[in-house]
Amino acid sequence: MTSYFDLERIAELQDVMRAQPGAIVASMLRNMTAAIDEVEAAFAAGDLDRATQAAHLCRNDALMLGAKPLLDALTALEAATRDHDESRAREALEGLRAVWPPTREQLAEAGRAA
């Protein structure tokens, strides 16, 4: 387990899904990058419902990966946007911005090593 996600979980998923090594990580990286870009775009547009959907999709990936820091940030964000609490949502977005880049980098590294 890295500090940002659970490598054993990825191995388990690869086994069940009969996926090529690295394929699941690559797919999750694509999905999460798109979802977080969508969160940012939704905030820029002031659309908290759209942010909720994007955060929720990304939470699915974070849960699958056992990516605890990212999951915590997304959970806080989704809870705040569902409540339409913009102040708390913006605070949670800062948390997401802090944790996503190192998670993404470690995932990319894991993908290269697979």
Next chain:
Amino acid sequence: MEPSGGRIGPSTESSTSGRILVVDDHELNLKLLECLLELEGHEVRAADSLAAAERALAEEQPAMIVLDVNLPDGNGLELTRKLKSHPVTASIPIVACTAGVTGDDEHQALEAGCDAYVSKPIDLRRFATVIASMLG
């Protein structure tokens, strides 16, 4: 099945299948659920939205539904309520599968009429046990 206001559940012409209908808008979750069920020997029909699930239900009555609650085009629990209130579909076992944030998701799912609840991330072993018990 029509999305709203119309007929719910399979028509009298639609067939009953042994397949499990899996509904999830998250591509990898959908794939994972399909793989898990196929490993257990089940046939699966996948739907990535409530609308796709409704189309599938109009064509055939599945042996079971594994249903994500939070879908982009609606709430899976609303579909559960409709199906459970209709005599043709009330007996279809429904397993809610969610990644909720409220901590109250299991209660809400069971209250809506779901027969079982599985939280995400999916515990691979527990999931197989739940499915087997529902079909038993």
